[in-house]
Structure formats: structure tokens, C-alpha cells
Amino acid sequence: xxxxxYAVAIWLFLVGIYGVITSRHxxxxxxxxxxxxxxxxxxxxxxxxxxxxxxxxxxxxxPGTPAVDPVVQALMLTDVVVEVTVTALLLAxxxxxxxxxxxxxPNKLGILRG
Amino acid sequence: xxxxxxxxxxxxxxxxxxxxxxxxxxxxAFLLSILTTITVGAVAIALLNYSREEPLIVYWFGxxxxxxxxxxxxxxxIDTAGAMLVLLTSVLATASLIFSSRYFDTVGTLYHSLLxxxxxxxxxxxxxxxxxxxxxxxxxxxxxxxxxxxYKSEEPGPLQGALNFAVTNTVGAFLALTGIALLYSRTGxxxxxxxxxxLGDRADxxxxxxxxxxxxxxxxxxxxxxxxxxxxDAHAVAPAPVxxxxxxxxxxxxxYAIVRVYWTIFSGALATHEAxxxxxxxxxxxxxxxxxxxxxxxxxxxxxxxxxxxxxxxGILLLGVALLTPQALAGVELYVVGHAFVKAAMFLAAxxxxxxxxxxxxxxxxxxxxxLWVPAALLVxxxxxxxxAPTFGTxxxxxxxGGAAHGLRNEWIEGITFAASAATAGALFRFAARAFFGWxxxxxxxxxxxxxxxxxxxxxxxxxxxxxxxxxxxxxxxVAGLAPRLTGAALSSAIHLEDRAGNASRVLDxxxxxxxxxxxxxxxxxxxxxxAGCLAAALLVxWLTLKSRAIFPAGRxxxxxxxxxxxxxxxxxxxxxxxxVGTAAxxxxxxxxxxx
Numbered sequence: 001x002x003x004x005x006y007a008v009a010i011w012l013f014l015v016g017i018y019g020v021i022t023s024r025h026x027x028x029x030x031x032x033x034x035x036x037x038x039x040x041x042x043x044x045x046x047x048x049x050x051x052x053x054x055x056x057x058x059x060x061x062x063p064g065t066p067a068v069d070p071v072v073q074a075l076m077l078t079d080v081v082v083e084v085t086v087t088a089l090l091l092a093x094x095x096x097x098x099x100x101x102x103x104x105x106p107n108k109l110g111i112l113r114g
Numbered sequence: 115x116x117x118x119x120x121x122x123x124x125x126x127x128x129x130x131x132x133x134x135x136x137x138x139x140x141x142x143a144f145l146l147s148i149l150t151t152i153t154v155g156a157v158a159i160a161l162l163n164y165s166r167e168e169p170l171i172v173y174w175f176g177x178x179x180x181x182x183x184x185x186x187x188x189x190x191x192i193d194t195a196g197a198m199l200v201l202l203t204s205v206l207a208t209a210s211l212i213f214s215s216r217y218f219d220t221v222g223t224l225y226h227s228l229l230x231x232x233x234x235x236x237x238x239x240x241x242x243x244x245x246x247x248x249x250x251x252x253x254x255x256x257x258x259x260x261x262x263x264x265y266k267s268e269e270p271g272p273l274q275g276a277l278n279f280a281v282t283n284t285v286g287a288f289l290a291l292t293g294i295a296l297l298y299s300r301t302g303x304x305x306x307x308x309x310x311x312x313l314g315d316r317a318d319x320x321x322x323x324x325x326x327x328x329x330x331x332x333x334x335x336x337x338x339x340x341x342x343x344x345x346x347d348a349h350a351v352a353p354a355p356v357x358x359x360x361x362x363x364x365x366x367x368x369x370y371a372i373v374r375v376y377w378t379i380f381s382g383a384l385a386t387h388e389a390x391x392x393x394x395x396x397x398x399x400x401x402x403x404x405x406x407x408x409x410x411x412x413x414x415x416x417x418x419x420x421x422x423x424x425x426x427x428x429g430i431l432l433l434g435v436a437l438l439t440p441q442a443l444a445g446v447e448l449y450v451v452g453h454a455f456v457k458a459a460m461f462l463a464a465x466x467x468x469x470x471x472x473x474x475x476x477x478x479x480x481x482x483x484x485x486l487w488v489p490a491a492l493l494v495x496x497x498x499x500x501x502x503a504p505t506f507g508t509x510x511x512x513x514x515x516g517g518a519a520h521g522l523r524n525e526w527i528e529g530i531t532f533a534a535s536a537a538t539a540g541a542l543f544r545f546a547a548r549a550f551f552g553w554x555x556x557x558x559x560x561x562x563x564x565x566x567x568x569x570x571x572x573x574x575x576x577x578x579x580x581x582x583x584x585x586x587x588x589x590x591x592x593v594a595g596l597a598p599r600l601t602g603a604a605l606s607s608a609i610h611l612e613d614r615a616g617n618a619s620r621v622l623d624x625x626x627x628x629x630x631x632x633x634x635x636x637x638x639x640x641x642x643x644x645x646a647g648c649l650a651a652a653l654l655v656x657w658l659t660l661k662s663r664a665i666f667p668a669g670r671x672x673x674x675x676x677x678x679x680x681x682x683x684x685x686x687x688x689x690x691x692x693x694x695v696g697t698a699a700x701x702x703x704x705x706x707x708x709x710x
Contacts, residue, residue, distance in 0.1 A: 013292070017694060020281070021687045029686065033284055040291050047299040072298065075246055079291065082253045086284055089257060093264055093280065097273040109274045112347040112684035 005046025012039035026094035026104045030087060037083045041076050048072035118173035118190045118241065120157045121200050125150050125234035129227045136223040144215050147226040148208060151233060155204035161197040169193060169610040170620045172243070183622045185305035191243025191621055194607035195447055199240040199363065199370060202451060205590070206362045206458050207233045209583035210355035213462050216579040217355060217469065225265065232258035232359065239367055243621060245294050245379075246304045248371060249287065252335070256283050259364060263352040274684065275351035281686050282344040283334055285693055290331025296324040297379070306378040307621035310614055317383040322708045325380050326701040332375070333696070335368030337425050338432060339402040340696040343682060343689040346409070349421035354465025357417060358458035358587075361424045366450045369428065373435055373443065377612050388438055390707040394700070395436035396527065402429030403530050405678065407537035411655075412666055412675050414476040416464045416545060420457065423500060423538035427453055430534055433527045434515040440612055441521070441635070444604035445514030452507020455591025456499035460542075462584035463492035467549075469580065472572040476545050477665065483552030488581045490550040495588050497542035501535050501648045505595040508535075512648075513641040514601060528644075535648050540655025547660055554660030602634040 012035055019032030048069030054061050056070035098104050128150045132143055165171060171192040174180075178187020207229065214225065235255035242248050260283075264276030298304060300320055301312035313321060330341065337345040345365065349357050376384075376391075384391055406426025413419035427449075434446040467489045468474055499506040512531060519527040547553040609632065610617070619625040659667060668675045681688075 013288075017285070017690065020285070020690050021694075023687060026277070029281065033281065036285065036288050040288055040295065043292060043295050047295055071304070072295075075295075075298075078246075078250060082250065085257055086253070086280070089260055090277070090280055090284075093260070093267075093273055093277050096264075096267050097270060097277065100268070100270040100273060106277070106686045109270070109277075109684070112271065112274055112278070112350060113679075113682060 005042050005049070009039045009043040009046065012036070012042060024105050024107065026097070026106055027091070029106055030090045030094065033090070034083060034087055037079070040079055044072040044076045044079065117157050117160055118171060118192060119175070121154045121204075121237035121241065122234050124153060125230040125237070129230035129234065132223050132230070133227040136227070138223060140223070143223040143226045144211065147230055148211050150230060151204045151207045151211060154233070154237065155201060155208065158197055158201035158204055161192055162194065162201060165192065165194045165197055168626065169607070170617055171197075172621050179624070180305075180308075180622045183308070183311070185303070185308050185622060188242075188244045188247055189305065189621070190241045191307065191617070192241050193611055193617075194603075195370065195611055196240040198447070198451065198607075199367065200237045202454050203233055203236050203240070203359075203363045206359050206454065206587070209458065209462070209587050210358050212583045213355045213358075213465065213580055214353070216577040217353065217465055225262075228258050228261050228265075229356075229359075232262060236363060236367055240370065243306055243378075244304050245297065245306050245309065245375075248306075248375075249291050249294055252290065252332075252371070253287055255364065255367075256280070256287065256335075259348075259360065262356045263348050263360075265353055265356070266351075269351075272351040275347040278684065278686055278689060279344045279348040282341075282689050282693060285690055286331045286334025286341065288331070289327045289334075289693075289697060293324040293327030293331060296320055296327070300324075305621065306375070307618040310379040310382060311618045311622065313379065313383040315382050315385060316710070317380070317387070317708060319705060319709055321380070321383055322704045323701060325376075325384070325708070326697070326704040328375055329372055330693075330697040330700050332368045332371040333398070333700075334693060335365065336372065336432070337365050337368070337402075337428050338398050338696075339405045339425070339429070340692040342402065342406075342425050342428075343692060345425055346418050346421040346682060347684060349424070350415060350418045354417070354461050354468065357420075357464075358461040361420065361461060362454035362458040365424060365428060366431070366454065369431055369435065369446075369450075373446075373611070378614055378617060381612070381614050384708055386710075387708045392436050392438055392522075394703050394707065396433055396524070398700070399429050399432030399434075399436050400527075400530050402426070402432060403534040404429070407534040408671070408675055409678055409682070410538045411541045412668070412679060413541070414665075416467065416474040416476070416549075417461070419476075419541055419545060420460055420464065423541070424457060426534045426538050427457075427500070430512075430515075430531050433531065434511070434518070437515070437518045437522060437524065437527070439518045439522070440605060440608040442515050442518035443608035443611060444601065445511045445516075445518065447511075447604045447607060448507050448514065448600065449511025452499065452509070452511055452591060452595060455587050455594065456496045456506065456508065459492055459584050459587035459591065460496040462580070462587065463489040463496070466492075466576050466580050466584060468572075470572040470574075470576060476549055479549035480552055480554070483548075483550055485550055486576075488576060488585065490546055492584055492588055493542055493546040495592075497539040497546070497652065498649055499588075499591060500542065501539035501652045502645050503649045504642055504645045506591060507595045509641075509645045510595060510600055510604075512645070513637070514604070514635060516641070516644065517635060532644065532648055532651070536651035536655060539649070539652035540659070543652055543656035544659045547656060555663060555665060599634060602632050605635065606632040
């Protein structure tokens with residue numbers, strides 16, 4: 001089933017973008033953005049996965065045992081850190097926008113146009 | 115040698131220090147951050163000097179240098195263009211910091227902290243030779259930029275601008291990351307030179323899709339139509355000194371990433387399809403130049419006007435990149451430097467204007483025109499710079515891009531460059547004439563303009579800390595254009611940037627490339643005539659506008675301009691939709707044309 005993680009990644013990307021585009025609430029929009037980002041997690045882990053391979057912790061496995069790619073796992077962890085930062089900042093901005101304008105609908109802020 | 119990491123490490127450490135000791139007196143925080151940016155500037159000059167002997171400086175963190183052509187570690191690969199961008203960043207950051215010291219009534223130490231993180235991330239982005247590292251610096255630079263954009267969080271405008279900016283750019287970052295993951299799955303490498311070598315000279319669907327995703331992801335940062343919508347909103351509301359950095363360097367870094375990725379990774383695999391790549395990039399570039407120019411002309415808010423002029427000039431730069439020749443790329447490099455000084459000085463001028471009059475609205479200013487000589491002179495000189503008047507950096511850039519376009523029989527690129535430069539410069543001449551001298555109609559019989567109450571009052575004086583950096587940047591932009599051997603140096607840098615095989619052997623096999631001796635491009639009478647002609651055309655545009663009875667006479671283009679303005683709705687879901695439409699169009703064209 002090697003295609004499954006890629007199919008899931010594409011599905012998560014599209015469904016997340018659909019959520020962002022149709023969103024009527026900033027918190028919903030920001031969570032949808034996290035869904036888009038999860039597609040990159042699945043993609044990265046899917047790329048590094050090898051059937052029947054061990055986790056890349058080389059302490060208690062004999063040398064020569066096949067292991068899954070540790071590089072993509074490191075990339076994914078970095079990606080998680082980045083995502084937490086962006087989500088926290090976006091939520092803070094949304095809370096401030098709600099305090100100043102009383103609105104949380106991205107379609108109705110409407111200060112900047114043209 | 116320890117210098118290469120300093121432009122990233124020093125500002126990051128100082129930012130952490132300032133954040134930890136955020137109760138320190140403001141002058142001390144100001145002094146420390148200025149010292150940091152000046153030190154980084156000095157390091158950048160040292161790197162530039164060194165890069166004359168060694169066009170690609172390679173530095174491996176922790177000494178993890180490559181074995182048998184495979185790079186296990188993360189490295190910096192510093193070319194002349196990257197070192198130049200670091201120098202540009204530190205000069206603009208220094209000017210912004212000086213300007214900020216009097217611009218804000220209340221500014222905390224955290225502002226300096228954020229600015230230094232922003233500078234560090236931009237430097238890392240310009241210097242790194244590792245593709246995933248590029249993504250991390252992209253995100254770090256973006257997060258600092260979102261926070262700076264929404265810094266005046268007591269007003270709703272900056273918050274909305276920052277949200278638009280953040281959501282659109284985050285989607286762009288995911289696109290780029292997906293492309294990076296695809297490249298890793300194909301090559302098992304993250305070092306750009308190694309990926310380029312592993313891809314070989316054929317591009318299948320996966321490689322082409324990865325190219326499209328990375329190009330579209332960085333196009334969001336580079337404000338290429340239709341990925342550009344966030345830029346005007348972010349610039350309209352961000353503090354003026356922050357805008358100077360956004361428009362001067364950050365947006366250009368998006369384009370630099372596209373150039374870097376294309377020439378180190380994809381240029382071999384796509385070599386047989388150069389004509390198609392040219393058409394694809396030039397289409398997006400032309401669209402950007404024209405859309406930006408039309409929208410720029412239709413603005414009455416100075417910072418939005420300048421923002422759309424940045425979009426238009428990014429289109430001109432992408433047209434130069436699209437030609438795919440060293441001569442055109444050298445022109446792009448010179449244009450970026452010239453544009454950065456001029457545009458940053460004009461954003462600082464906008465800050466001075468706001469400080470004095472508390473408004474940036476052209477019509478409102480025209481009702482009570484005030485002869486503020488410093489911002490007026492800066493805007494007029496800046497408009498001449500945008501038109502590519504002789505001896506500005508933009509003039510040399512247009513000369514080389516034009517020469518390359520001519521050599522490839524792509525004269526339409528010269529035409530679009532001329533028209534877009536004339537329109538954006540004309541809009542600025544018009545603004546200056548109307549806002550400072552009250553020329554032309556201030557009331558449009560055909561359009562309703564709300565009477566905005568003047569709630570705030572401006573300050574009576576412009577502090578020296580505000581006008582000195584602005585004037586200094588403009589003068590530096592003019593003087594930089596007079597430096598000797600400018601076109602030859604840019605050409606040699608561009609030849610190295612495009613030498614994929616040579617750079618790869620420098621990075622992976624420790625082989626030093628041989629610096630070529632390149633002469634200057636001779637200055638022709640036709641080039642001077644074009645620069646002067648563009649300036650004249652811009653003045654004509656402004657004069658015709660001021661003479662007519664309508665405020666923004668667009669003639670038969672009026673419905674098109676109105677439609678374009680309606681598209682810039684300020685609504686995030688619309689912007690993300692456009693990003694996806696652009697990605698789909700670029701991706702489809704790439705898959706159809708570039709495979710095989």
C-alpha cells in the first residue's frame with residue numbers, strides 16, 4: 001500500500017485548503033491551515049517509510065538492520081515547531097482583531113480593499 | 115574562518131538578549147541593535163571582498179563537509195549576490211532602526227528584538243545552500259514579518275493586514291515544503307548542489323511538479339500575480355520603517371530563492387526546455403508588471419501606491435529572470451540594489467509625511483497642500499529612480515535586461531518594462547504634485563469621495579533621526595549607480611550563479627572554480643535615451659492626469675481598473691483561492707510543457 005500515504009497527504013492538503021477558502025470564522029480558518037500543514041507531515045513520513053524497517057534508534061538494534069529514514073523525521077519535527085509558532089501567532093492576531101472590532105469572520109473585516 | 119555564520123548568529127543572539135532584558139532603557143536597546151546591524155554590514159563587506167577571489171564561499175556547520183560527493187551536513191553557499199543581499203539588508207535595517215527611534219511614540223525593546231530576528235532570518239535565507247534550511251529561514255523570516263506588520267496592534271487595520279499576510283504566506287510555505295519533500299524523495303539529498311547533480315539532465319513529472327510547487331511557493335513571497343494580494347494590505351498598514359525592509363529586501367529574497375533554486379537544482383534537468391521555461395516565467399512576469407502598474411496608478415493612499423509599484427517592479431525583475439541569460443540576471447541584480455535604496459527611501463518619506471500631516475491620502479492632502487520639502491524631494495527623486503533615469507541602479511539594470519531581451523529577439527519585454535516604469539513613476543509624480551503643491555483637481559465630479567474627518571494632528575517638526583536616514587538612502591542609491599565597473603562585476607556574479615556544474619564541484623568536491631575576467635557592458639546612447647525617455651513619459655503621464663478633470667482618468671481602461679480593484683478585496687479566502695488558481699495554472703503549464 002505504498003500509494004496510501006500520498007493519497008492521504010493530497011486529501012489533507014485539498015480538504016484543508018477547501019476549509020480555508022470557505023471559512024467563516026478565524027479560529028476555524030487557522031485550524032484548517034493546520035490541516036494543510038499535516039499533509040506535509042504525512043508526505044514526509046511516507047517518503048521515509050520502509051516496509052519492515054525498525055525505528056531509527058541505533059542503540060539496541062544489531063548493525064545492518066534496515067531502519068526508516070531519520071532525516072525526514074527530523075524535518076517533520078522541525079515542521080511541527082514551525083507550525084506551532086505560526087498557529088500561535090495567527091491565533092493571537094485573531095484574538096486581538098476580535099477585541100478591536102468584535103468580528104471573527106474573515107469575510108467581514110473589510111478594512112483594506114482596492 | 116568564522117565569518118559566514120555571523121550575519122545569522124549575531125542578530126539572533128542579540129535579539130534573545132534584548133528579549134530577555136526587555137526592561138532595559140530604550141536608548142541602550144537602540145544602541146545595541148544598531149551596533150549589531152552595523153557589524154553584520156561590515157561582515158557582509160568582508161564577504162563581498164572575499165568573493166572577488168572566490169565566487170562561491172562554502173561553509174559547513176560543525177565541519178560536516180561532503181565525502182564522495184554527498185553532503186551529510188548543513189552548509190552555507192555564499193555567492194556574490196547573496197553577500198550583496200546581506201549588505202543591503204543590514205544597510206536598510208540600520209536606516210530603519212534610526213528612523214524608528216523617533217517614529218514611534220511608544221516602542222518597546224521587543225520591536226528591536228523582532229527586527230533583529232527578521233534580519234537574521236533574511237540573512238540566513240540569502241546565504242544557505244541547503245534546501246530545507248531555506249524553508250526554515252523562510253518561515254522564521256515570515257513569522258517575524260507578520261509580527262512586525264501587526265505591530266501597531268491597537269488598530270484593526272494592522273491586524274487585518276498581518277492576518278492576510280500570514281495566511282497567504284503560510285500557504286505558500288506549504289507549497290514550497292511539499293516541493294522540497296518531493297525532491298528529497300527523488301534524490302535523498304537536501305543540499306541544493308547535490309540535488310542538482312542527482313537530477314541529471316531529464317525532468318519527469320515528479321521533478322516538474324516539484325519545480326512548480328517551489329516556484330509558486332516562493333512566488334507568494336515575491337508578490338508575483340496572482341500570488342501578490344497580501345503585499346498591498348501588509349504594506350498599507352505596517353509601520354513605514356518596516357515597509358522599507360519589506361519592499362527593499364524581503365520581497366526580492368522570494369525572487370532570489372526562485373533564481374537560486376532554478377540555477378542550482380533545475381537548470382540541468384530543464385535545459386532542453388529553456389524556451390518553455392522562458393515563456394512560462396515571462397508570462398507571469400508580464401502579467402505582474404502590468405497589473406501592478408495599473409493598480410499603482412489607481413491608488414490615492416501613498417503606501418498602497420508604493421506597494422503596487424513594488425509589485426510592478428517585481429514583474430519587471432521576473433521578466434529579467436525569465437530571459438535565463440547571465441546578462442539579464444546581472445541586470446536583475448543591479449535593479450534589485452537600485453530599487454531597494456530608492457523604494458526604502460520613499461517608504462521612509464511616507465513615514466515623514468504621516469508624522470507631519472497624520473494622513474497619506476492624496477486627495478485629502480491636496481485640499482490643504484503643504485510644501486514639505488524633504489518628503490517632496492524624496493518622492494520626486496524616487497520617482498525618477500523608478501523610471502530608470504540615468505545613474506540610478508535601476509538604469510543599469512534596465513540597460514542590461516533590455517540588452518539581453520534585444521539579443522533574444524524578445525523586444526516586448528523592453529516595451530513592458532518601459533510602460534510599467536513610466537506608469538509607476540508617473541503615479542508618484544502625480545502624487546507629489548497634488549499632495550505638496552495642490553496641482554490638478556482635488557475633487558472628482560464623477561466619483562464620490564467621503565469627507566474624512568481629520569482626527570489626528572501632525573507634528574510640527576521632522577526630527578533629524580527621521581529625515582537623515584531617508585535622504586541618506588536616496589543619496590546612496592544615486593551614488594551606488596556611479597560606482598566603477600558595476601556592470602562587469604554584476605555580469606561576473608551572474609555567470610557564477612548560473613554555473614551549476616562549477617558550483618556543484620565547488621560545494622561537493624572542494625574544487626575551486628576559476629573566476630572569469632568579464633568586461634563592462636558598454637554604455638550606448640540608446641540606453642541613455644531610453645532612461646531619459648521613460649522619465650519624460652512618466653512626467654507626461656502625471657501632467658496629463660493633473661490636466662484632466664477626473665482624479666484618475668483611465669479612459670477606456672476604467673472598467674478594467676475597477677474590476678482589478680474589486681479583485682483586491684482584502685478577504686483571506688479570496689486570496690488563498692487566487693494562490694491555488696495560480697499554482698494550478700503554473701503547474702498545469704509546467705507538466706504540459708517541461709516534461710521529458
